[in-house]
Amino acid sequence: MNGLIMDYPLTTTTILKYAKSAFPHKKLISYLPNGDRHEYTYDELEKRSCQLANALKNKLGITKGDMVGTFAWNHYQHVELYYGIPGIGAICHTINVRLSSQQTEFIINHSEDKVIFVDATLIPLLEKIAPKLETVEKYIIINAPENFSTTLLNIIHYENLIENQLDTIDWPILSENDACGMCYTSGTTGMPKGVLYSHRSTYLHAMTILSPNAGNYSNDDVILLIVPQFHVMAWGFPYMCLLTGSDMVMPSLHLQPKAIIKMLESEKITKANGVPSIWMGVYEEMKQNPPSKKLALKEYLVGGSALPASLIENFENDFGISGVQAWGMTETSPLGTASRLQKKHKALSHKEQIKIRAKQGIEFPGIEMRIVGDNGKVAPRDGKTMGELQVKGAWVIKSYFKTNNRDNFTDDGWFRTGDVSTIDADGYMEITDRTKDLIKSGGEWISSVALELALMAHPKIKEAAVIAIPDKKWSERPLAAIVLTDNSTPISDDELKEFLSYDFANYQIPDNYVTIDLVPKTSVGKFDKKEIRRLYAEGKLN
Amino acid sequence: MNGLIMDYPLTTTTILKYAKSAFPHKKLISYLPNGDRHEYTYDELEKRSCQLANALKNKLGITKGDMVGTFAWNHYQHVELYYGIPGIGAICHTINVRLSSQQTEFIINHSEDKVIFVDATLIPLLEKIAPKLETVEKYIIINAPENFSTTLLNIIHYENLIENQLDTIDWPILSENDACGMCYTSGTTGMPKGVLYSHRSTYLHAMTILSPNAGNYSNDDVILLIVPQFHVMAWGFPYMCLLTGSDMVMPSLHLQPKAIIKMLESEKITKANGVPSIWMGVYEEMKQNPPSKKLALKEYLVGGSALPASLIENFENDFGISGVQAWGMTETSPLGTASRLQKKHKALSHKEQIKIRAKQGIEFPGIEMRIVGDNGKVAPRDGKTMGELQVKGAWVIKSYFKTNNRDNFTDDGWFRTGDVSTIDADGYMEITDRTKDLIKSGGEWISSVALELALMAHPKIKEAAVIAIPDKKWSERPLAAIVLTDNSTPISDDELKEFLSYDFANYQIPDNYVTIDLVPKTSVGKFDKKEIRRLYAEGKLN
Numbered sequence A, B: 001m002n003g004l005i006m007d008y009p010l011t012t013t014t015i016l017k018y019a020k021s022a023f024p025h026k027k028l029i030s031y032l033p034n035g036d037r038h039e040y041t042y043d044e045l046e047k048r049s050c051q052l053a054n055a056l057k058n059k060l061g062i063t064k065g066d067m068v069g070t071f072a073w074n075h076y077q078h079v080e081l082y083y084g085i086p087g088i089g090a091i092c093h094t095i096n097v098r099l100s101s102q103q104t105e106f107i108i109n110h111s112e113d114k115v116i117f118v119d120a121t122l123i124p125l126l127e128k129i130a131p132k133l134e135t136v137e138k139y140i141i142i143n144a145p146e147n148f149s150t151t152l153l154n155i156i157h158y159e160n161l162i163e164n165q166l167d168t169i170d171w172p173i174l175s176e177n178d179a180c181g182m183c184y185t186s187g188t189t190g191m192p193k194g195v196l197y198s199h200r201s202t203y204l205h206a207m208t209i210l211s212p213n214a215g216n217y218s219n220d221d222v223i224l225l226i227v228p229q230f231h232v233m234a235w236g237f238p239y240m241c242l243l244t245g246s247d248m249v250m251p252s253l254h255l256q257p258k259a260i261i262k263m264l265e266s267e268k269i270t271k272a273n274g275v276p277s278i279w280m281g282v283y284e285e286m287k288q289n290p291p292s293k294k295l296a297l298k299e300y301l302v303g304g305s306a307l308p309a310s311l312i313e314n315f316e317n318d319f320g321i322s323g324v325q326a327w328g329m330t331e332t333s334p335l336g337t338a339s340r341l342q343k344k345h346k347a348l349s350h351k352e353q354i355k356i357r358a359k360q361g362i363e364f365p366g367i368e369m370r371i372v373g374d375n376g377k378v379a380p381r382d383g384k385t386m387g388e389l390q391v392k393g394a395w396v397i398k399s400y401f402k403t404n405n406r407d408n409f410t411d412d413g414w415f416r417t418g419d420v421s422t423i424d425a426d427g428y429m430e431i432t433d434r435t436k437d438l439i440k441s442g443g444e445w446i447s448s449v450a451l452e453l454a455l456m457a458h459p460k461i462k463e464a465a466v467i468a469i470p471d472k473k474w475s476e477r478p479l480a481a482i483v484l485t486d487n488s489t490p491i492s493d494d495e496l497k498e499f500l501s502y503d504f505a506n507y508q509i510p511d512n513y514v515t516i517d518l519v520p521k522t523s524v525g526k527f528d529k530k531e532i533r534r535l536y537a538e539g540k541l542n
């Protein structure tokens, strides 16, 4: 017997219509690539999204199931694309603008984008590969300056595209299982893989991350979306903000610490998201040039790489701003866990509290997680036993786009994350490493992430990346590549070994340390260990 | 093209499994009918729900689609029933224990309950009608005292039922559209009507009401569930608390102000729900016997009838506790809106802020609302134009159980609430009346609710109910039935008319006032206007 409840598909259009009805006066503020500040309301966002949807259908001939690419920064036009494209049943494919030409070409051809919406400042990147793009029929240019020229063929300007289009539309009725968005993984471990989200997964993810145990967002918040819209749908925030009626601030390419701090100040931002490297930069800048007034910022949500305990602690002690660690993957929409303290932790020392907050945290409802050891058995939740993290849930992929990766799934239907972690008795998950980065030395596993986080807690060290290097006797040994806080105060190998000996067994402590100027980073700011390994293999790390 | 996301049905079992995994140590505390305090963890709740599910299948022969009745107070066993019954695909039908024998008999026969789980203290109510119950095969007795006897046939004790059952189970895979629970309306306007919830609607409703714009619940909260589990699934709180990891406190029949205050104090309750009459009682008791220490209670969520602005104000001024008004119906699972201030309201005076908070508020995502005027047209959102409130959404019924009430739905698929309201430009809905209670005087509509709320703001008045009485000249005129705060300080008709003249036009002000000892209430504490009209018709109101 079915319940006698209305059919009410959870789609991106229900979100857009909701914001228009419940929060018409709430604001979407954009700092455009040319530096201009642009502001309008959710009511206007809805109207322009309708115009865009009409234009997609009438002028570009986009129909249900078509792939529409975006190659753009965070701003209102990109948010309109987030609603206009899926609203008519097409798929909003956000292309990472920081990938190599080879990767970008691969992704666009692989996804079969029919048109691409591109920011004027990013056109040079597409011009280079345009002749090799097999499916793209048109380019729609966003934010073009007056004196604009390009070698791209078949271009239309965004404003010309939508002008004169009706600002209302009879949205088609979609199934909530229809595809709505697509994003490729960051390519940290290999070639990016395509992930196809449904309307349902997008809605449920957005609805979940706003909850108090997760990001805790309400109509009182002004949220800065530092995570790019080309990276896992900006973690779903452009959908979430319309569900909560939070004001949304979009920085486009103004992502330098100084620029971010200026927006935090002038827009009275209360919450923000971002990867750790961004927040490290913001912290350092604030440390050097403390803001004249206490910021309105209460909390920043971090994911993508491990948030060091030292950063949580420093930000909080120096500026009263809390870091909340979240874990996720492109394959999980992305957010799956977050780490917040619970009542039972209130009695713990500050140090112990930070330790818990530096874990990746507890899964959200809608997500299940387990760790599976080398023996193929589900590992106990003892905070010690390591194993591969496996997840399932309402916003987890069941396969990649046009790829038959059965290896990424278990026979009983769980997704294999490729992350190695522990889960403690209270349910807090902690990432130890990626499967591909774990170091096996003399038959024992060594966590590169644990070493990195420990090293980065040393005041003389700004960043540290640890990789495995081949070793005759032990098969592998860790090598630590270190960036100094200040080049005039170096640190000796012995000092480092002594420092690590508090927390690590002897065999886990690296014998080798090299000082580098900068840790190579991926397109989304993660430590690029492929690149560090390459440098080492080429003898360039000494 | 479908998204490539896992099938992951949203069921009550996903909620139960989630709590076991994420919040095993969180607590469910019950004050049992005999006064004993009982406490266990969500881990134990899950295990006992498995035992119950096994017993339902193995011992009672319950199968998918069967209707299982509960006739019980709020306590852990009733929560086990909330998970155990739907977990195996049966339907948890919660029967209101405060209805008349005639209504109870009607509901049980109409729903075709196969077994009924009944609290020992409530058995006398069932004994009276048992011979007329056509489908009930067995009664399972909860919380029976030692020296227990009953005339009910085929009884089993709850603990005997589940003892020796396995505390694990392979939960069947259900569709999220399967029926999960059933509840009849309160019977304020006529015979109760059956509403059949699905797993999906139950999950989505629970997931939505925890959000910061709604109830704002997290794993930091200790929540007192004053709303009975036999009344619209306790507003979904027994599901919501497991999603948030809030501790849950269950008062069973200890619902007197003194008892509630004792629980607020000893359990350090942070949030609670309840109808206005409960909170009015608690406020008065606290006023007379102020607690020795500031309560941990931050907020109470109110629905079911209008929360008077005066109560919001007094509770806040005297005790620093906020009232949040919500609106809902059995037909909407129940919660559909809540009223909270937004940033833009911060500049308003306290008085104006209270006015907004006394509205029924903004719809939640997943719910759409509109008002339709007498002319059949959607009314403007101007805060003035009144019309029938119509809703649709992911937890709104599409029909009643075994009843073909097409009148309750519009041709374009909206549910007609039978409430009359306005919506203002910011989207705040305000209930003016029920369709059946509106007063039409000289061709103009008068809102009985607005008059009641205004009268209750007078310090000499404790409660006031307004009904229409027939009038030769004007067709109908309002009559106000008043309960005095203190019988020794009466109030004259002229004083009342003068008082009302600040906010009401002359024709809206009642000519007639009668003092009564108590406003008759329905099974769930609403003003029983059917009863007041009957008393008036019989000449008993003078």
Ligand SMILES: Nc1ncnc2c1ncn2[C@@H]1O[C@H](COP(=O)(O)OP(=O)(O)OP(=O)(O)O)[C@@H](O)[C@H]1O
Pocket (backbone or CB within 6 Å): A185, A186, A187, A188, A189, A190, A191, A192, A193, A302, A303, A304, A305, A306, A307, A325, A326, A327, A328, A329, A330, A331, A360, A417, A418, A419, A431, A433, A434, A524, A526
């Ligand atoms: N809070 C976190 N702490 C540590 N690692 C994290 C955290 N959040 C995410 N990660 C890492 O990021 C990964 C997901 O990143 P993303 O989906 O952007 O692509 P990628 O895994 O970096 O790239 P590819 O899969 O193409 O190699 C996770 O599997 C995990 O290794």
Ligand SMILES: Nc1ncnc2c1ncn2[C@@H]1O[C@H](COP(=O)(O)OP(=O)(O)OP(=O)(O)O)[C@@H](O)[C@H]1O
Pocket (backbone or CB within 6 Å): B185, B186, B187, B188, B189, B190, B191, B192, B193, B302, B303, B304, B305, B306, B307, B325, B326, B327, B328, B329, B330, B331, B360, B417, B418, B419, B431, B433, B434, B524, B526
């Ligand atoms: N915050 C509120 N303010 C004013 N009225 C409210 C509020 N919340 C609920 N109500 C009233 O309660 C009604 C829903 O109550 P419920 O589902 O318990 O049954 P009922 O309508 O009282 O009974 P029946 O439908 O059987 O006559 C709403 O339609 C509305 O009239």
Ligand SMILES: [Mg+2]
Pocket (backbone or CB within 6 Å): A185, A189, A329, A418
């Ligand atoms: Mg990956």
Ligand SMILES: [Mg+2]
Pocket (backbone or CB within 6 Å): B185, B189, B329, B418
């Ligand atoms: Mg009703």
